[in-house]
Each structure stands twice: as structure tokens, then as C-alpha cells.
Amino acid sequence: MRFLLMIAAVVLIGVIPRSGLAKTPNIVFILADDLGYGELGCYGQEKIRTPNIDRLAKDGMRFLQHYTGAPVCAPARCTLMTGQHLGHAEIRTNRDSGNGRIYPGQFPITEQVVTIAEVLHEAGYATGAFGKWGLGPSNTTGSPIKQGFDRYFGYNCQRNAHSYFPPFLDSDEKEVQINKYPIPGHDRKPDGEVVADDYRAKTYAPDLILQEAVKFLEKNKDNPFFLYCPFVEPHVAMQPPQEWIDKYPTEWDDQHGPYRGENGYLPHPRPRAAYAAMISDLDEHVGTILDQLDKHGLTDNTVVIFTSDNGPTHGSRNPEFHVGGAACKFFNSTGGLNGYKGSCYEGGIRIPCLVRWPGQVAEGSENDFPSYFPDWFPTLAEIAGAKLPEQQILDGVSLVGLVQGKETQRSKPLIWNFNGYGGIVAVRDGDWKAIRRNINQKQAADWELYNIADDPSETKDLAKSHPKIVKRLELAFINDRTFEPDFPMKIYDER
Known part of the structure; x- marks a missing residue:
């Protein structure tokens, strides 16, 4: 008996307890693409219809201060999958792999890094x-197949995802042609009539992706599963189904007319209705799951998490539209927060987040604890009773207690070490948030400091009146990052 108890103790070392749960919960993690903090009904949106996502808020918990790990796609997904903030992550901005193909895919994470998919796979x-x-x-x-996933279907490369009618999608590690006559993701029409059907082909990629997700769910319904759905809406180009466009008022677009592609991506005759339609189409896909x-x-035995990879897309040449014709000002997509995608101001990194977990999360609840993508690695591991990697730095805290209504704390600040858009550093500790921009330019900007509790829209820079706080947050950043040769940040790497 003593020998058996010793074996049991060894097995349990490094395994996170599952909060007394009798049955291993399934995990569904749905990630929107460029969905803003203010673009859902449950976060105050009044124009765009999102009944299914709003149902998650009604049945679960709404996060009021949840952050992405990065303000653009690839590094955000890296922080989510690896549990590391940008000061430790292998990917710190968008970057192509450079292997010479039309859609080469992004710079790859290494074999050494451990993803949450690998941890959950090991847990059964x-x-x-x-x-x-x-x-x-x-x-x-x-490759997702080499990083812990049994099945993958979708856009491996972000640039291929610029079109909703691409030539192919990736199925595990093979390309599957879906459109004989695909639509490129970028075009302009300086004059003449803009016709939506000119930018549509036979097969709408999001529908295929959804079908494969449903097949996976059905196949694995009798055993624990991790279903990760990084859906592509509402990232431009705007090519949503006409049936959704027709549900929104024509007068929205009467004043400004069509979008002609002047800010990149594809033209559209009704850009405001089309942008709303993309979010409603996303909502419909969530409803299907x-x-x-x-x-x-x-x-009753499935944890559902819904969030976004970063804030809504930013402005461009024609001030009437944002990139791709997105109507982010018209819809108040950031919910009044400052900045957009590509910035580390609140509008670029604060994102909607909902968790439904029947029996564990109170219906209609909310929290204002500052949390972010690195937290999901230990959270999902705890839910699964899975073993954490011993050698990998993990920067998050488990949110299981938080969503169960218990007090949660973290021992160090939230950190962003973003190499894109000129280089940006941001640090949040309690109510204080410090930002420094243009780190990789000839002249770095001065530090800015905001009290997020008093000033969530970041209108009052308090750096000059609180220099000690700025210095403390900068030192916290310096002491909690590693040098990454593929994504250097010169003024800090040389210290």
C-alpha cells in the first residue's frame, strides 16, 4: 500500500488540480479576428446584431479588462498558445517565413516551445x-500538426486569409483547392459601379472551416476535446454573405457611397452594412458551435471561451473609412477607448472576453480583474488537470478561481514587448499603465503614464508628475524580458 501511495504522489507532481471536478470538461476556445471591445451587444453595441455571443454573456461571465497579448495577429496567437508575454515569446510581430511560396505562412515557432495544445493532448x-x-x-x-493538434483546417497563412474566397485552405499539412477561380484579397475600383458579386467566388471559406469544426466536435463528443476556433471575421477584406448585408439599413451607406479599395483590400458597395454583416456572420458561426x-x-460539461486577437482595424488614407473600408468610427468599435489595432493603447489591446461554464461560472456575472492571453495557458491546464511544462517560462496566472467568483492576484505586471509599428513597450501594474512608442526608430518617444481606473480612455498623460512610477514600471519590463535575436529591440537589448 505504501508503494502504491508513493507512485500516486509521483504521478500528481506538476499536475494542476481541477477544482474538485468529477468529470474532465471539454474546452471550446473561439477567437475572433480584429473584433473591437465595443462591437458586441453585450459590450454596448447598438447597431450590430450579435445574439449568440450575447447569450454567452447572459449565461456566463463578462470580462471588463481583458487584454490580448499583442496588438496584431501572429504575436497575439503566440502569447495565447505558449502562455508567454511578448518579453519572452518567440514571435513579437507579424513576419513572413520567407520560404519563397506565394503564401509562405508566418515566421514559425520552434520545436522547443510547448503549446497549450501539446499540454492538453498529453492530458488525453x-x-x-x-x-x-x-x-x-x-x-x-x-505547423499546428507539429504543435499539438490532431486536426487542423483553415488558413495557415494570414495573407491567404485576406480573401474569404481563396484558392485553397490547409487541411492538416496539405493544401486543398476550394476555388478554381479565387478572388485576390486586394483590388481597387476608382470609378464606375462597385458590385459585391464581383468579389465573390463559389466557395466561402468560413463556411468550410465551420463545417470541419462541427465534424471534429461530432467525432470526439464522447471523449474530452479541445476545440480551438480562431475564426477569421471580421478581418477585412469585406466579403460577407449578401443575406446578412440585406438585414442592415441601406441609409447607413447612402451618404458616403461605396468603398473603392483606397485603404487596401477589396471594394464594397455598402461598406457599413458589410462590416456589420461580417460580425453577424461570425455570431452565427458561434451559434452553430x-x-x-x-x-x-x-x-453542461463544456467550458466556452470567446475573445478576440486584438482591437479593431485602424485608419488609413481615406478618413471616411478604416483599413479595408471598415466602419470602426461609425460603430464606435473600441467602445470609446483610445487607439486601434497596432497600438498598445486600450483600444488596440483591450478586447471582449466571455466565459460560459455551467455550474462553475455564475450567469450574468462580470469581473474587472486585469487579465490577458498568457493567463489562458495555466487556466486551461488547471481545467484539464494537465501537467505544466517544467522548463518553459509561463507569464500568466490561472483564472479558474476568478471565473468561479474567487479573489485572484498576480505577482508581476502585464507586459507587452511589441516589435511592430515602430516598436512599442507597455506595462500595466494595478491601475497604472506605462507606454513607450517608436522604440525601434531613430528617436524613441518619451514614456507616457495613465491611471486606467480614473482614465480608461487615456486622455491624461501623468508621466511628468509621477516619474518614480514610470521608472518602476520600466524596470519591471527590463527585468522580465529575454533577448530574441529574430525580433530585436535595440535600446533595451544593448543594456
């Missing part, structure tokens, strides 16, 4: 990813 979960990957091409170390859980009797 079936793992499937359906949507946009962005962490390395097929047949490289960054929730309905499948109901159909198979899985709802």
Missing part, C-alpha cells in the same frame, strides 16, 4: 484547430 484531450493559424507553415516546426454542444448534450 483530442485537439483540433479550425480557422487562422499564423505561427508557421505546414511541414515546419510551427453552441447549438452542436446542446445537440450532443455537452453544454
Whole structure:
């Protein structure tokens, strides 16, 4: 008996307890693309219809201060998958792999890094990813199939995802042609009539991706599964189904007329209605996943997490539209927060986040604890009772207690070490948030400091009146980052 107890103790070392749960929960993690803090009904949006996502808020918990790990696609997904903030992550901005193909995929994460998919797979979960990957091409170390997923279907390369009618999608590590006559993701029409059907082909990629996600769910319904759905909406180009466009008022677009592609991506005759339609189409896809859980009797034993990879897209040449014709000002997409995608101001990194977990999360609840993507690694591991990697730096805290209504604390600040858009550093500790821009330019900007509790829209820079706080946050950043040769940040790497 003593020998058996010793074996049991060894097995349990490094395993996170599952909060007394009798049955291993399924995990569904849905990630929108460029969805802003203010673009859902449950976050105050009044124009765009999102009933299914709003149902998650009604049935679960709404996060009021949840942050992405990075203000653009690939590094955000890296922080999510690896549990590391940008000061430790292998990917610190968008960057192509450079292997010479038309859609090469993004710079790959290495074989050494451990993803949450690998941890859950080791714990006995079936793992499937359906949507946009962005962490390395097929047949490289960054392929989702080599990073813990049993099944993958979608856009491996982010640039291929610029069109909703692409030539192919990736199925595991093979390309599958879906459109004989695909639509490129960028075009302009300086004059003449803009016709939506000119930018549509036979097969709408999001529908195929959703179908494969449903197949995975059905196949694995009798065993624990991790279903990761990094859906592509509402990232431009705008090519949503006409049926959704027709549900929104024509007068929205009467004043400004069509979008002609002057800010990149594809023209559209009704850009405001089209942007709303993309979000409603995303909402419909979320509803399909929730309905499948109901159909198979899985709802009560499934944790559903919904969030976005970063804030809504930013402005460009024509001030009437944002990139790709997105109507972010018209819809108040940031919910009044400062900045957009590509910035580390609140509008670029604060994102909607909802968690539904029947029996564990109170219906209609909310929290204002500052949390971010690195937290999901230890959170999902705890839910699964999985073992954490021993050698990998993890920068997050488990949110299991938080969503159960318990007090949660963290021992160090939230950190962003972003190499894109000129180089940006941001640090949040309690109510204080410090930002420094243009780090990789000839002349770095001065530090800015905001009290987020008093000034969530970041209108009052308090850096000059609180220099000691700025210095403390800068030192916290310096002491909690590693040099990454593929993504250097010169003024800090030389110290």
C-alpha cells in the first residue's frame, strides 16, 4: 500500500488540480479576428446584431479588462498558445517565413516551445484547430500538426486569409483547392459601379472551416476535446454573405457611397452594412458551435471561451473609412477607448472576453480583474488537470478561481514587448499603465503614464508628475524580458 501511495504522489507532481471536478470538461476556445471591445451587444453595441455571443454573456461571465497579448495577429496567437508575454515569446510581430511560396505562412515557432495544445493532448484531450493559424507553415516546426493538434483546417497563412474566397485552405499539412477561380484579397475600383458579386467566388471559406469544426466536435463528443476556433471575421477584406448585408439599413451607406479599395483590400458597395454583416456572420458561426454542444448534450460539461486577437482595424488614407473600408468610427468599435489595432493603447489591446461554464461560472456575472492571453495557458491546464511544462517560462496566472467568483492576484505586471509599428513597450501594474512608442526608430518617444481606473480612455498623460512610477514600471519590463535575436529591440537589448 505504501508503494502504491508513493507512485500516486509521483504521478500528481506538476499536475494542476481541477477544482474538485468529477468529470474532465471539454474546452471550446473561439477567437475572433480584429473584433473591437465595443462591437458586441453585450459590450454596448447598438447597431450590430450579435445574439449568440450575447447569450454567452447572459449565461456566463463578462470580462471588463481583458487584454490580448499583442496588438496584431501572429504575436497575439503566440502569447495565447505558449502562455508567454511578448518579453519572452518567440514571435513579437507579424513576419513572413520567407520560404519563397506565394503564401509562405508566418515566421514559425520552434520545436522547443510547448503549446497549450501539446499540454492538453498529453492530458488525453483530442485537439483540433479550425480557422487562422499564423505561427508557421505546414511541414515546419510551427505547423499546428507539429504543435499539438490532431486536426487542423483553415488558413495557415494570414495573407491567404485576406480573401474569404481563396484558392485553397490547409487541411492538416496539405493544401486543398476550394476555388478554381479565387478572388485576390486586394483590388481597387476608382470609378464606375462597385458590385459585391464581383468579389465573390463559389466557395466561402468560413463556411468550410465551420463545417470541419462541427465534424471534429461530432467525432470526439464522447471523449474530452479541445476545440480551438480562431475564426477569421471580421478581418477585412469585406466579403460577407449578401443575406446578412440585406438585414442592415441601406441609409447607413447612402451618404458616403461605396468603398473603392483606397485603404487596401477589396471594394464594397455598402461598406457599413458589410462590416456589420461580417460580425453577424461570425455570431452565427458561434451559434452553430453552441447549438452542436446542446445537440450532443455537452453544454453542461463544456467550458466556452470567446475573445478576440486584438482591437479593431485602424485608419488609413481615406478618413471616411478604416483599413479595408471598415466602419470602426461609425460603430464606435473600441467602445470609446483610445487607439486601434497596432497600438498598445486600450483600444488596440483591450478586447471582449466571455466565459460560459455551467455550474462553475455564475450567469450574468462580470469581473474587472486585469487579465490577458498568457493567463489562458495555466487556466486551461488547471481545467484539464494537465501537467505544466517544467522548463518553459509561463507569464500568466490561472483564472479558474476568478471565473468561479474567487479573489485572484498576480505577482508581476502585464507586459507587452511589441516589435511592430515602430516598436512599442507597455506595462500595466494595478491601475497604472506605462507606454513607450517608436522604440525601434531613430528617436524613441518619451514614456507616457495613465491611471486606467480614473482614465480608461487615456486622455491624461501623468508621466511628468509621477516619474518614480514610470521608472518602476520600466524596470519591471527590463527585468522580465529575454533577448530574441529574430525580433530585436535595440535600446533595451544593448543594456
